[in-house]
Amino acid sequence: xxxxxxxxxxxxxxxxxxxxxxxxxxxxGLRDAGFEVIYTGLRQTAEQIVSTxxxxxxxxxxxxxxxxxxxxxTRKVMxxxxxxxxxxxxxxxxxxxxxxDIQKLKDMGVGEVFVSGTPVSAIxxxxxxxxxxxxxxx
Amino acid sequence: xxxxxxxxxxxxxxxxIRAAARLITRVENxxxxxxxxxxxIYSRTGSARVIGITGSPGAGKSTLTCxxxxxxxxxxxxxxxxxxxxxxxxxxxxLLGDRLRMKEIFETPGVFIRSMATRGMLGxxxxxxxxxxxxxxxxxxxxxxxxxxxxxQDEIExxxxxxxxxVVCMPGQGDGIQAIKAGVMxxxxxxVVNKADMPGVDxxxxxxxxxxxxxxETGKPSAPVLKTSALKNQGVKEVVxxxxxxxxxxxxxQAKAEIxxxxxxxxxxxxxxxxxxxxxxxxxxxxxxxxxxxxxKQKDPYAIVKEMTQRFNWS
Numbered sequence: 001x002x003x004x005x006x007x008x009x010x011x012x013x014x015x016x017x018x019x020x021x022x023x024x025x026x027x028x029g030l031r032d033a034g035f036e037v038i039y040t041g042l043r044q045t046a047e048q049i050v051s052t053x054x055x056x057x058x059x060x061x062x063x064x065x066x067x068x069x070x071x072x073x074t075r076k077v078m079x080x081x082x083x084x085x086x087x088x089x090x091x092x093x094x095x096x097x098x099x100x101d102i103q104k105l106k107d108m109g110v111g112e113v114f115v116s117g118t119p120v121s122a123i124x125x126x127x128x129x130x131x132x133x134x135x136x137x138x
Numbered sequence: 139x140x141x142x143x144x145x146x147x148x149x150x151x152x153x154x155i156r157a158a159a160r161l162i163t164r165v166e167n168x169x170x171x172x173x174x175x176x177x178x179i180y181s182r183t184g185s186a187r188v189i190g191i192t193g194s195p196g197a198g199k200s201t202l203t204c205x206x207x208x209x210x211x212x213x214x215x216x217x218x219x220x221x222x223x224x225x226x227x228x229x230x231x232x233l234l235g236d237r238l239r240m241k242e243i244f245e246t247p248g249v250f251i252r253s254m255a256t257r258g259m260l261g262x263x264x265x266x267x268x269x270x271x272x273x274x275x276x277x278x279x280x281x282x283x284x285x286x287x288x289x290x291q292d293e294i295e296x297x298x299x300x301x302x303x304x305v306v307c308m309p310g311q312g313d314g315i316q317a318i319k320a321g322v323m324x325x326x327x328x329x330v331v332n333k334a335d336m337p338g339v340d341x342x343x344x345x346x347x348x349x350x351x352x353x354x355e356t357g358k359p360s361a362p363v364l365k366t367s368a369l370k371n372q373g374v375k376e377v378v379x380x381x382x383x384x385x386x387x388x389x390x391x392q393a394k395a396e397i398x399x400x401x402x403x404x405x406x407x408x409x410x411x412x413x414x415x416x417x418x419x420x421x422x423x424x425x426x427x428x429x430x431x432x433x434x435k436q437k438d439p440y441a442i443v444k445e446m447t448q449r450f451n452w453s
Contacts, residue, residue, distance in 0.1 A: 005163075005169070006230070006231075006232075006255070006257070008163075027233055030231065031229065031231035032226070032228075032231060033229065033231060034230045034231040035231050036231060036234060036253075036255050037231065037232065037234065038234045038237060038253050039233060039234065040237045040238060040241065041238045041241075044241070047244075047245055048241065048245060051245050052237065052244055052251075054155055054156055055155060055159055055252060056159065056251075056252060056253055057156075057159035057160055057163045084156070085156065086156065
């Protein structure tokens, strides 16, 4: 990591579900873990998320999804990042994700899936180590 | 993607969004080579108009920024936005939430939004913001809006580097206007009372006008006071017209440019010198030791600084 560089994380809620609490808790928790968190709130389209991730040059995109549409929404974001040549950005997913879908998300290229009940500290730890591994590799 | 400085700068010139975003990160992180990179682009900047937007929290700066951007785009201009929020002094992290109010322009062609944390650098925010402005300028943005919360001297210094400063207030603030006037009073070129659909708007305008009357600075044309409801898109056209038409008279502009150049050289020099000494100090592991000596009352800070600078024959 560059001297003085901060890990930048976009926390976004794609799709139509209106339950923002979880995303907010994660956003605040990640700030307290020392990350710079860009929070864009509810009802984001995949296109909005991709364009924000690129302009803000984030290291990580965190998607919070409780609507049940996690497979299609995540697919759209992954495809969008890829189309922009930005698939080096780490994507993680949180929310209500049934067990069988976790592997499906990872097969799409999602780095990790955090189901409800995960402490924010675990997410922060994962991000810190995954980003430093990626930066060293790159 | 080849991330060399040269490639990134070439990318920005070609209006490659990703290259611009990455160059900003690199420069913001003060990655080795950043000064040389800024030096290379400096001569190609200076054509964008930079508008500083400040005001107390909750006045509607981000919503207004979004509404003004839509208006500017409709007039065929391209817009860069730098939205600054504070870093936590405890964790060093930051929650950057200005985009929450700008969703409508996330994908608008010609708009580039960058959120920036203050990062608690001594005087560093100002320089970092200036650098990002220059990168967006090189990127070809016609108008650059720099939005910051009007609390804290550092942030007021940031808007001061703009060509034009807009202070956003809202009705019912009462003493809020009093609170932001220190330091802001002298630099505002334009006042906007936002949320003009709420009661108390005329009182707020009257408060500002009364305050302006007390200003004793001569030769400065008094700043216009406009009303908007950014959410309802009312009055926004007038604000945009006001700042596009705003012309500072030549003497004043010259004086401002001179102060700016002076301040920038001094701030870069101060950072360079203190950074250099601190680095040497840290190499010798003495900084922590010195802090401990002060805590234990074995030494005082004055003596330590003298000791550290003596080798340069300064004092």
